[in-house]
Amino acid sequence: MFDALIPPLIKLTTEVGEAIMSFYKSDISVKVKSDETPLTIADQTAHQLIVDELEKLTPNTPILSEESDVIAFDERSKWDEYWLIDPLDGTRDFLEHTGEFCICIAYIKAHTPIFGMIYAPINKSHYYTLNSQSFKLQNKVEQVLSTQLPSTPLKVVIGRHSFHNDQLKEHLKQQSDYQLSRLGSALKFCKIAEGCYDYYPRFGPCSEWDTAAGSYILQEAGGSVVDEQGKALKYNLREDLTSPIFFASAKP
Numbered sequence: 001m002f003d004a005l006i007p008p009l010i011k012l013t014t015e016v017g018e019a020i021m022s023f024y025k026s027d028i029s030v031k032v033k034s035d036e037t038p039l040t041i042a043d044q045t046a047h048q049l050i051v052d053e054l055e056k057l058t059p060n061t062p063i064l065s066e067e068s069d070v071i072a073f074d075e076r077s078k079w080d081e082y083w084l085i086d087p088l089d090g091t092r093d094f095l096e097h098t099g100e101f102c103i104c105i106a107y108i109k110a111h112t113p114i115f116g117m118i119y120a121p122i123n124k125s126h127y128y129t130l131n132s133q134s135f136k137l138q139n140k141v142e143q144v145l146s147t148q149l150p151s152t153p154l155k156v157v158i159g160r161h162s163f164h165n166d167q168l169k170e171h172l173k174q175q176s177d178y179q180l181s182r183l184g185s186a187l188k189f190c191k192i193a194e195g196c197y198d199y200y201p202r203f204g205p206c207s208e209w210d211t212a213a214g215s216y217i218l219q220e221a222g223g224s225v226v227d228e229q230g231k232a233l234k235y236n237l238r239e240d241l242t243s244p245i246f247f248a249s250a251k252p
Helices: 002-023 041-057 091-096 166-173 187-194 208-220
Strands: 030-032 038-040 063-065 081-089 102-109 112-120 125-130 133-138 141-145 154-158 178-182 199-202 224-227 246-249
Touching: 002 041, 002 102, 002 112, 002 125, 038 041, 038 091, 041 063, 041 081, 041 091, 041 102, 081 091, 081 208, 102 208, 112 187, 112 208, 125 187, 125 208, 133 187, 133 208, 141 187, 154 187, 166 199, 187 199, 187 208, 187 246, 208 224, 208 246
Parallel strands: 063 081, 154 178, 154 199
Antiparallel strands: 030 038, 081 102, 102 112, 112 125, 125 133, 133 141, 199 246, 224 246
16 A cells, blocks of 8 residues: 555655645744644645645545544544654644755554655755665655664664653663754654664654654664554554653664
């Protein structure tokens, strides 16, 4: 299924990326959602473009987007398969012009991701999974992604807005020798999959659409993403769509 879907999804995300970039560094209005995250016309435009195309590509598959209207758990709980998307992950970074934002598309089956694609519009890089592998496509060159053995010092990456989290600070104190970097959005998963970083601990608020595509890309590149009990993340099991505390690592 996904081998046939990858070309149209690459085309779609490229076009959505161009739409997002048309708003980049523009003076656009910002709304604040109930969870205190920002919402812009770029988010809404990307959402509509992705949803419209996915409905054509897979007309019988439900879609859950960060910018969807609220879908009651009574309805969602009946889904065995669905698309889970974040049309513009890293809206704060988009607004701050860091370039560290992306489009996230995952396919969930039986509460588990079975496909992931992330597109970074700034450098026009696609990351995606196929046949138990992860790939990066940039400038028409496709490469297989593979995590690297953790280095010394451990290369830790966190979000740009995460360092004020007290749990994270306490956790990092347990690491004897590490080098800390900051990077916005789900690109952190991709960069671990590429071998650029070793470890990404997440204690702050995060939603299921923020983790699904990236965690699966990292997993298929040889890494892992687990909760505090050491179990892989599951999806659409609760009314609350918040992801648990998790630890993304280059090692299984």
